[in-house]
Amino acid sequence: MRAKMMIASLAGLALLGGCASTGWLAPQPAIAEPAASAGPADDGRITGLMADARVQAAFSEIEAMRMLNNERLVDLTEIPAPPFAEQARGAEMAARMRALGLDDVSTDAVGNVIGRRPGTAGNEARSIAIVAHLDTVFPEGTDVTVHREGDLFTAPGIGDNSRGLVVLLSLIDAIQRAGIETRDDLVFIASVGEEGLGDLRGVRHLYADGASPFDSFIAIDGGEAARLVVTAVGSIRYRVTFRGPGGHSYGAFGRAQPHQALAEAILRFTEAATPITESGPKATFSFGRVGGGTSVNSIPFESWMEVDMRSANPPKLAALHAAFLGAVDDALEAANARRRQGDAMTVELDAVGNRPPGEGDLAAPLVQNAMAAMRALGLEPELAASSTDANIAISRGVPAVTLSRGGISRNAHAPNESWQDEQSHEAIQIALLVALAEAGLAEGQAVSGPD
Incomplete structure (x- = not known):
C-alpha cells in the first residue's frame, strides 16, 4: 500500500483558476520558445x-x-x-x-x-x-x-x-x-x-x-x-517537509529517518525529471534550500527542502510536476518500509509558488x-x-x-x-x-x- 501524503496549502496551485491536483496535469497547448527575431515591426x-x-x-x-x-x-x-x-x-x-x-x-x-x-x-x-x-x-x-x-x-x-x-x-x-x-x-x-x-x-x-x-x-x-x-x-514551487518521531542516534536507531527520505526524494525526482529536461522545450528543476535536524547525535524529527520547477511549456511543466509528486510519494513509502521501530513518517507538501x-x-x-x-x-x-x-x-x-x-x-x-x-x-x-x-x-x- 502506497504511503499517504499530507498535502497543505494546495490552494496555492489554483491561484489563477487551475485545479490543485489536476489543473497543471491536464493536457494544454504547447508554448514554443520565441523566435530569435521577427519581421518588420513598425506601424508608423x-x-x-x-x-x-x-x-x-x-x-x-x-x-x-x-x-x-x-x-x-x-x-x-x-x-x-x-x-x-x-x-x-x-x-x-x-x-x-x-x-x-x-x-x-x-x-x-x-x-x-x-x-x-x-x-x-x-x-x-x-x-x-x-x-x-x-x-x-x-x-x-x-x-x-x-x-x-x-x-x-x-x-x-x-x-x-x-x-x-x-x-x-x-x-x-x-x-x-x-x-x-x-x-x-x-x-x-x-x-x-x-x-x-x-x-x-x-x-x-x-x-x-x-x-x-x-x-x-x-x-x-x-x-x-x-x-x-x-x-x-511558468513555475511550480513547493516546500516539502518529512516528519518523524526523531530520537537519539544510538538509542533510537531503527526509527524512520527524515533526512534519508529527503535525499531519496531528491534522487528519485532527479532521475525522473532529467529525461524530461533533456530535449524539446526548455524545462528546469532545482532544490533551492534544504534544512532540518537538531544535532549530530540525533535522528531528526523533520527534514525540509524547497523545490522549483520551470518551463514556458505547460505540458513540460505538468510532466515535471507529476514526476515530483511521484518521487516524493515513493521516497516516503521506501523510507517507512526500512524502519525497524517507531511510528511511520509523514510528508507535507506546501505549495509556495505558482507562476503561470x-x-x-x-x-x-x-x-x-x-x-x-x-x-x-x-x-x-x-x-x-x-x-x-x-x-x-x-x-x-x-x-x-x-x-x-x-x-x-x-x-x-x-x-x-x-x-x-x-x-x-x-x-x-x-x-x-x-x-x-x-x-x-x-x-x-x-x-x-x-x-
Whole structure:
C-alpha cells in the first residue's frame, strides 16, 4: 500500500483558476520558445515619435541625466528591500515620484507604489502600466553598501532590480522635463514580491478578483537593451517537509529517518525529471534550500527542502510536476518500509509558488513597436522567455512585454552582483518610445501610423 501524503496549502496551485491536483496535469497547448527575431515591426508610430521634437528633447534629457541616474542607483540600492520587507524602499520611491511632479501617488494594501500620470482623454483614457519591482532576493541584514570602480557598481540587488527602479524614475523625469502629454494614462508602479517566494504577489494584487486594470503592461527587468521578453516562463514551487518521531542516534536507531527520505526524494525526482529536461522545450528543476535536524547525535524529527520547477511549456511543466509528486510519494513509502521501530513518517507538501506560463502575441502592436523601437536605436531585438512581473498579464491575454534595464548586469542574485554603466541610456529611450507608442501623444502632438 502506497504511503499517504499530507498535502497543505494546495490552494496555492489554483491561484489563477487551475485545479490543485489536476489543473497543471491536464493536457494544454504547447508554448514554443520565441523566435530569435521577427519581421518588420513598425506601424508608423515609432517612426513618427523619433521625428517628434519633444521626444528628441526627452532623449537628450535621458542622456544628460546619466550621473543623476547613477546617484539614484546608489541611493536606492542602499535602502534594504528584503523579501516581504520592501516598505522603506517603497516609501522612498513614492517620495521621488512626487518630487518629479506626479500628483497621484499612492501605496496599496500590499505595498505597491503607484504613480499615475493622467492622459488627456479623461474617462476614455486607456491605462498603460510600466512596472519595476522593489524587492531583492537578499535577506534582512545583508550589507547593501555600494562599491564603485569607475562605471562599475557592485552591491547585492544593484542590477536586479534597483536599476529597474532608476529606469522608472528616469522615464517620469524625462517626460516631465520635455513637456510631453499623452492621450492615455501612464501608470508607473514599483511592485512588491516579484522575487522568490514573493510569487509575484504585488502584481497578483493588482489583478485580484479577476480585474483587468491595464490595457497594456510593460515590465522593466533583465539585462541588455536588445532583450525583449514576450513569453512567460511558468513555475511550480513547493516546500516539502518529512516528519518523524526523531530520537537519539544510538538509542533510537531503527526509527524512520527524515533526512534519508529527503535525499531519496531528491534522487528519485532527479532521475525522473532529467529525461524530461533533456530535449524539446526548455524545462528546469532545482532544490533551492534544504534544512532540518537538531544535532549530530540525533535522528531528526523533520527534514525540509524547497523545490522549483520551470518551463514556458505547460505540458513540460505538468510532466515535471507529476514526476515530483511521484518521487516524493515513493521516497516516503521506501523510507517507512526500512524502519525497524517507531511510528511511520509523514510528508507535507506546501505549495509556495505558482507562476503561470503564457505566450504573448507577437503580432500585437505593443510587441511590434517594442521591436521597432530597438531597431530605431540600431539594435536587433532578441526575443526571450523569462519569469517576470509580466507573467500575470501575459497569462490573462493582456498585451505585455518585459523590457530591459540596460547597461551590463552580472552575477544577479549573488552577493557580488554588479552593474556597469555602458550605453545605459538606450534602454530608457527604448522604454520611452514603447510607452509613448502605447499611450499616444495628446491631440496636437498625435503620432499615428499610415492609413
